Amino acid sequence: MTEGELQTYSLVELAVERLRREILSGRSDPGERLVEEQLTRRLGISRAPLREAMRLLAQQGLVEHIPRRGARVATLSDDDVRELYEVRDVLERHAVSSMPAAPDLTALRAALDAMREATEAGDRLELANAHRRFHTEVVALGGNRQLADLYGSVLVRIQLYMAVNMRREAEAARAAEGVLRHERLFAAVERGDVQGIAAALNDHGARTYLT
Template sequence: MRNHAGDGLQQPSLVELAADSLRRRILGGDLKPGERLKEEQLTEELGISRPPLREAMRLLEQEGLITKLPRYGAQVVSLTAHDIWELLTLRQSLEVLALTLAMPVSEEGLAEPRQLLADMETCAKDNSRAGMVDAGFQFHLSLVGLAGHSRISAVYRSLQAQLQLCMAVNTEASHEPLPDNVARHRQLLDAIATGDLALALAALNDHGHGAYLEARRADS
C-alpha cells in the first residue's frame, strides 16, 4: 500500500474498518445495550491507535448506535420502549406510504426483494444475527424503493442504524429462531406479489405489529 505523505487513503480506511467492526458487534449482540466501550481494550482488539478509533466511534455516535456520557465515556445505546415505539411506527408509516404508491408491483420490481430474502435465508442457515439484521433492513429498504420516491427512500435510509439496532435488540430478546424471522418476511413479500393493496397493507400491519409487540416484551 502506498504511504505517501498527504495520500489520505490509509487513515479513512482504518476509520471505516473500525466503525464497521464495532457496528457489526453491536448489531450482532456481541456488544450489549448499555455496555461501556473501553478505548484501551478496543485499540488492542482492532489493532489500531486511539485517533482512528475515536473517529470511528464519532461516526457511530452520529448514527445513533453509541452515546457518550460525561466522566464515563462511550457506551452502546439502550433503546427505551418509547424509542422503539417511535422507530417502528415511523417505519410503518413510511412503508405504508411507499407500498400505496408502488402497488401493483411488477415481477421485475420484485426481483431485488426476492434476492434479499434469499440472503436472509443464507444468514439464517449460517446463524448470523448481524447478517440477518443487515439483510432484513435491506429487504425493507427495497420494499420502500418500489415506490420510486427518492425522498421517502432517503428518509428511510437515514434511520438505518437506529432501525437496525431496534431489529437487533428485538431479534435477540424475542429468541425468535432466524428461520421463523425469514418466514415472516416471506409472508409479507408473498402478499405484495398478489398485487392486492389491501392484502399487502394488512400483511405489513401484521408484520409491523408483531415486531412492535416483541420489542415491547424485550424492554419490559
C-alpha cells in the same frame, strides 16, 4: 488527500464497519460500554481513527457519549422505540401506496433468499443484514429516494433492538418464523396486494421487538 490521510480514513472506515456490524448483529447490547483501550487493541488502530469512527457512529444513532463516563452502545427507552416504529410504519405505508403496478422484485427476492440461507446456517450477523436489506428494498420500491434515505436513518436507530430480538429468536430456535413473516410480505408485494402488504407489515411490527 495525502497518502497518510487516506490511510487514516481507511482505518476509520474499517472501525465504523466492524463496530456497526457488531452492534447491528446483536453482539453488543444496548448500554454496553465501549472502552477505548480495549477497542484500539482489538481493532489494531490508534486512538485518533477510533475516536473519529465513534463520532460517526454517534451521528448514526448507534453510539452515545456520556460525560465523564466515555462511550456506550446507544440505548432507547420503550417510548423512543415505539415512536420510531410509528415513523417507520408511516414511511412504509406511504412507500407501499406509491409502488408501481409491476415492480422489479429482484433485490427484494435476493434479500429474502439471503434470510433463508442465514437462518439455515445459523448466521445471526447475516440474518440481521438481510433483514435490514429486505425492509429497505420494500421501501425503495416506492420510488422516492428521499423517503428511502429517511427510512434508512430511522431503521438504523432501532436496528440494535431488532438484532437483540433476532438473537432471542435464534436462541429459542424460532428464527424460521421470521423468514415465514417475510415470505408472506414478499408474496403480498408480488401480488400487488396493498392491504395484504399492510397486514404483513403489521404482523411483525413494533410489538415483535419490544420486551
